[in-house]
Amino acid sequence: MWIEGKVIERIDWSKKLFSLKIKVDIGSFTAGQFIKLSQVVEDKRIGRAYSLVNPPGTDYIEVLAVAVDDGELSPNLQALATGDVIDVSTKAAGFMTLDELPKAEMKGCHLWFLATGTAVGPFISMMATDEPWENYQKVVLVYGVREAQDLAYLEQLKALESKYPTQFKLILSVTREPVTGALTCRIPDGISNGEIETLAGIKLSAEQSQVMICGNPGMITEAQLVLKNKGLAKNLRRAPGQITVEKYW
16 A cells, blocks of 8 residues: 655745655556555554645656644654655545546536645646646636745746646735735635636636636635536536535545
């Protein structure tokens, strides 16, 4: 179930927010899936799930994590340095992937990603593949954080804006401090009051939209409610819809 990986790079975005690149072979996976990292602490194995930030086809994995002061594993992960080892699950898992979205007449033409904090990771992985750009006329990422220092991978996201200037729209929301060009509202509020649709230049609708949501439970619950009020429905295999969700805890 576990194989040993070696840390080959780390990025510290802020005091608690960091990324790890880990050299390990977990085989093939689909963008949007997650792996588990694990350590044995006081004779007890502690494992936690982390979405993969890297796209398929790389010879390493990359995760974005935040160190929680009383966490059983995350402070230990933050303490890892280049060359240190960490146990990794042998296979990725998870169903928040683009191939789980409806096809044909229910596919829609606009793909929305709604993310808070470290939950932006799986969407970065998806956008590093050809699939969203080949299958949707417009791709919108709404990325919400508390402070500007929490905006991980910002330069990479801005590079996508330059690469796909008419197809990709990046909408940032920073709730605890003013940031030029960013909203200050929570994502559900920005959808409800129309600010996010105005910035995106398109409307959220059952006919045109597919919405993938990943982040804290409160945001997910409230965003789903706002979207359902707009006529969108949860996407299930037995009943295709427009809202696909993954909770981070």
